[in-house]
Amino acid sequence: MGNYTVAVIDFETTGLSPQCGDRTIEVGAVLVTHNQIVDRFQSLMNPKMTLSSFIEDYTGITNSMLTKAPDISSVMKKLKSFIAKYPLVAHNASFDARFLDAEFKRINQIRTNEFACSMLIARRLYQDAPNHKLETLVRYKRLTTDGVHHRALADAEMAAHLWIRMIADIKRDYSQSTVPFRVMQQLAMMQKKKVQDYLTTTP
């Protein structure tokens, strides 16, 4: 893979939309350099609101776990320092970008990092997969996993393994020596039928 670093990030939240008042309750992030996870960041956060039983069941994160957790603002400051200026990757990035931007806004910060979506790229590269949920793709590509799902660090690590695998597959299938972040971003935006031509002709 390229000799650049990306930060793969995942949030657990109280719901689907920061616009509707939902907040982050856990973040996991890993740095990927040279095909490997080289650093990890994880923290629960206290959203100062009660989790629905759906979210408790879905994530395994309970209300009592969060009463002892640090404030969202203090975790966001540490997260900002961890991700620095690295390009960001998430599975269904529009979801994580919305929450990251909303929480940064509350501490008067602005994200300047670029974002790429592993789900949009996987839809183009792995058109035969049963579906493109993170969990399914991990099974489909037989990626390393500890079996934990819907927790932030475990999901960030799985998305990182998927990212590494997608770059390896592009290099192998299209004889590319490097796959710049810009190429991955481009893939996420293009028509499925044009992907092969694009990768074949990209120098």
Place this chain on the structure above:
DNA sequence: TGCCAGGCCCTCTTTAGGGCCTT
């Protein structure tokens, strides 16, 4: 007042609708 996501992507398409993906 009451309701409440949103962006991508396919197709029975573009003067639209519905499934996928994230929690």
